[in-house]
Amino acid sequence: MARRSKSSRFIFPGSDRVGDHFNRLTLADFRKRRETTTRLERCWMIHGIDTSFLVAVELSSHSQHVAARQLLLSLHQIGDRFGLAPQVLAEFVHIVTDSRRCAKPLTMGDALDRASQLWNAVETVRLLPSDAGVACFFTWMRRHRLGRKRLLDTQLAATFHAAGIGSVLSLNRPDFELFGCFSIQGS
Numbered sequence: 001m002a003r004r005s006k007s008s009r010f011i012f013p014g015s016d017r018v019g020d021h022f023n024r025l026t027l028a029d030f031r032k033r034r035e036t037t038t039r040l041e042r043c044w045m046i047h048g049i050d051t052s053f054l055v056a057v058e059l060s061s062h063s064q065h066v067a068a069r070q071l072l073l074s075l076h077q078i079g080d081r082f083g084l085a086p087q088v089l090a091e092f093v094h095i096v097t098d099s100r101r102c103a104k105p106l107t108m109g110d111a112l113d114r115a116s117q118l119w120n121a122v123e124t125v126r127l128l129p130s131d132a133g134v135a136c137f138f139t140w141m142r143r144h145r146l147g148r149k150r151l152l153d154t155q156l157a158a159t160f161h162a163a164g165i166g167s168v169l170s171l172n173r174p175d176f177e178l179f180g181c182f183s184i185q186g187s
Contacts, residue, residue: 044080046125048084048085048169049168050169052170054088058092058096083165085159086128096111133155133159144179167183
């Protein structure tokens with residue numbers, strides 16, 4: 001993977017540092033740091049990001065844009081990280097390029113560039129589906145008798161849960177409340 005140019009900015013608002021992908025925090029790094037944190041140090045956390053929240057952060061025309069950016073900035077300033085699953089990036093690109101949903105949609109190239117920046121941000125912890133997450137997905141779909149309209153949201157929630165994510169940034173509280181294991185911010 002190529003290094004980002006020195007002119008690239010950090011992804012999240014309020015950050016003025018320039019980094020490269022070698023400085024990104026992995027989930028394993030986070031868990032190791034959490035285990036070695038003393039009681040006197042702040043134990044920062046990873047917040048899972050839902051597509052609805054990411055779109056609000058990115059689109060200035062979104063009704064929740066200011067509130068979403070302020071929340072993201074406040075969490076970033078205290079050192080928290082942001083968990084991102086690949087499906088969120090695909091949904092993000094789908095939404096921000098849709099002229100029916102956005103007054104000023106991005107071009108596909110611009111949307112893909114932005115998604116790539118988010119994926120490679122130092123603040124991003126990449127959350128990939130795991131065997132445990134897929135098993136959780138099947139269990140929740142059956143237990144809660146969810147239909148096809150809930151497939152993607154349930155898969156995302158299961159991915160977060162399997163990764164140990166307890167806090168979700170979302171504007172769609174009901175998508176995560178049902179499972180009873182998340183603190184939901186942003187809605």
